Amino acid sequence: MKYSNGSLTPSQTVAELDKYIIGQGEAKRAVAIALRNRWRRQQVADDLRDEIMPNNIILIGPTGVGKTEIARRLAKLSKAPFIKVEASKFTEVGYVGRDVESMIRDLTDIAVNMVSAEKKEEIQEKADELAEERILDILIPPVRKPVVTEIKSEDVVVEDAENETEVEAVVKDETLQNEKTREWMKKKLKNGEMDDKLIEFDANAPQIGVQVMGPMGMDDMGMNIQEIVSSMMPKKKKKRKTTIEKARKLLSQEEAQKLIDMEAVQTEAIRRVQETGMVFIDEIDKVASGSSDSRGPDVSREGVQRDLLPIVEGSTVNTKYGPVKTDHILFIASGAFHIAKPSDLIPELQGRFPIRVELKSLTEEDFVKILTVPENALLKQYSALLKTEGVNVKFADEAISEVARTAAYVNEEVENIGARRLHTILTTLLEDILFNLPDKLDKKKITIDGKLVNTKLDEIVKNRDLSKYIL
Numbered sequence: 001m002k003y004s005n006g007s008l009t010p011s012q013t014v015a016e017l018d019k020y021i022i023g024q025g026e027a028k029r030a031v032a033i034a035l036r037n038r039w040r041r042q043q044v045a046d047d048l049r050d051e052i053m054p055n056n057i058i059l060i061g062p063t064g065v066g067k068t069e070i071a072r073r074l075a076k077l078s079k080a081p082f083i084k085v086e087a088s089k090f091t092e093v094g095y096v097g098r099d100v101e102s103m104i105r106d107l108t109d110i111a112v113n114m115v116s117a118e119k120k121e122e123i124q125e126k127a128d129e130l131a132e133e134r135i136l137d138i139l140i141p142p143v144r145k146p147v148v149t150e151i152k153s154e155d156v157v158v159e160d161a162e163n164e165t166e167v168e169a170v171v172k173d174e175t176l177q178n179e180k181t182r183e184w185m186k187k188k189l190k191n192g193e194m195d196d197k198l199i200e201f202d203a204n205a206p207q208i209g210v211q212v213m214g215p216m217g218m219d220d221m222g223m224n225i226q227e228i229v230s231s232m233m234p235k236k237k238k239k240r241k242t243t244i245e246k247a248r249k250l251l252s253q254e255e256a257q258k259l260i261d262m263e264a265v266q267t268e269a270i271r272r273v274q275e276t277g278m279v280f281i282d283e284i285d286k287v288a289s290g291s292s293d294s295r296g297p298d299v300s301r302e303g304v305q306r307d308l309l310p311i312v313e314g315s316t317v318n319t320k321y322g323p324v325k326t327d328h329i330l331f332i333a334s335g336a337f338h339i340a341k342p343s344d345l346i347p348e349l350q351g352r353f354p355i356r357v358e359l360k361s362l363t364e365e366d367f368v369k370i371l372t373v374p375e376n377a378l379l380k381q382y383s384a385l386l387k388t389e390g391v392n393v394k395f396a397d398e399a400i401s402e403v404a405r406t407a408a409y410v411n412e413e414v415e416n417i418g419a420r421r422l423h424t425i426l427t428t429l430l431e432d433i434l435f436n437l438p439d440k441l442d443k444k445k446i447t448i449d450g451k452l453v454n455t456k457l458d459e460i461v462k463n464r465d466l467s468k469y470i471l
């Protein structure tokens with residue numbers, strides 16, 4: 001894949017999304033443009049840059065048609081810190097529950113984990129080496145270096161030059177011998193020959209015992225009391241005895257921790273959140289006023305929307321890693337908007353989400369493709385699962401179209417749950433096989449044909465009550 005200056009071009013983004021999501025071209029284009037626009041905006045001269053509003057998007061569409069999937073894949077593609085939140089889970093500031101700023105704090109946590117995982121990978125080799133060195137030091141301690149003061153200790157009376165060189169020679173010899181033994185042991189360690197031998201070593205004792213209970217909604221404070229307390233406690237060394245194999249892991253972790261510059265990690269994480277972060281706000285329609293006719297909750301819903309405003313527009317949120325500016329964070333909201341309409345959101349918020357895209361209901365033809373085309377297509381998943389039992393499963397074309405037809409039919413007759421219907425249908429279809437493998441079904445090859453689909457599903461599909469429960 002060719003990156004243009006570290007950012008995918010819109011058509012590259014769409015091509016990548018096409019590998020996982022069928023149809024929904026309009027939504028793909030919109031998110032691809034938004035992603036590129038953010039990069040474009042960063043290239044614009046300072047004074048104008050601040051004037052350019054981010055392309056926040058509302059994805060409108062029924063359940064199970066790919067809204068979340070598009071956002072999730074987009075984040076993966078751009079390797080951006082990504083968080084998915086449900087608008088309906090938030091409460092207005094001052095009420096019990098999660099306040100909206102917590103989404104930025106959580107996003108920062110995610111970014112910190114992301115960056116430190118990358119850094120860990122970078123230093124893993126070095127940490128492993130250091131751990132091995134520590135194990136070696138325990139098994140065969142290096143001889144003390146011939147430090148002059150030690151040689152001239154009381155026991156060794158240095159009288160003349162001749163004597164002095166003798167002492168030095170002994171020490172040198174000993175050092176050489178020691179080095180040889182260490183080399184020999186190092187090889188054994190590397191080959192894993194010593195792996196199940198026991199070793200005793202000093203480990204940093206795990207922090208246990210102190211559970212600090214903060215006031216309700218502790219995450220509101222943007223810091224973690226637990227962490228502060230444990231950082232104030234003296235790090236206790238504890239003797240541990242384990243196999244060398246395990247010691248190697250533990251010590252390597254310890255060394256890794258020492259090697260990683262957490263401050264640099266946090267700075268980079270904050271930079272990434274600010275410049276590339278993505279927040280996916282699901283069920284935004286649930287906080288729109290039109291979503292129910294009861295009066296009471298509407299007030300608090302509007303409160304949530306008002307709290308969202310500054311964050312979406314750009315403000316500074318305090319996190320335990322430092323202040324995070326939300327100006328460039330891309331917000332993608334989504335909802336079915338069955339009852340409430342985007343116009344039921346408070347006007348200011350509507351303005352912050354200038355792009356509206358409608359996702360289409362999925363058709364029978366879409367289902368055929370969803371079953372087979374994406375890199376993570378359901379049938380590919382089941383094939384891989386059955387392969388672990390030594391079975392090659394083949395889905396005949398006719399079977400695939402039968403499954404798709406059934407899914408479309410049940411969606412229409414019972415309830416439209418989009419592509420999720422394929423999951424329920426496939427589990428029903430394959431239940432016997434999945435249960436009977438490997439002990440009750442002795443086959444290397446299984447072909448699922450149209451007839452099998454019919455016999456398995458027809459009864460259930462025809463019986464509306466039954467399909468309500470099973471499919």
Ligand SMILES: Nc1ncnc2c1ncn2[C@@H]1O[C@H](COP(=O)(O)OP(=O)(O)OP(=O)(O)O)[C@@H](O)[C@H]1O
Nearest residue numbers: 020021022062063064065066067068069370419420
């Ligand atoms: N167009 C599509 N192409 C491929 N797979 C899809 C498509 N639409 C949905 N799916 C699959 O269906 C499942 C549900 O999709 P997703 O989570 O995106 O639904 P959604 O639109 O966010 O629905 P909801 O409104 O309920 O949150 C996922 O496993 C996804 O992979």
Ligand SMILES: [Mg+2]
Nearest residue numbers: 067068069282
């Ligand atoms: Mg969703």
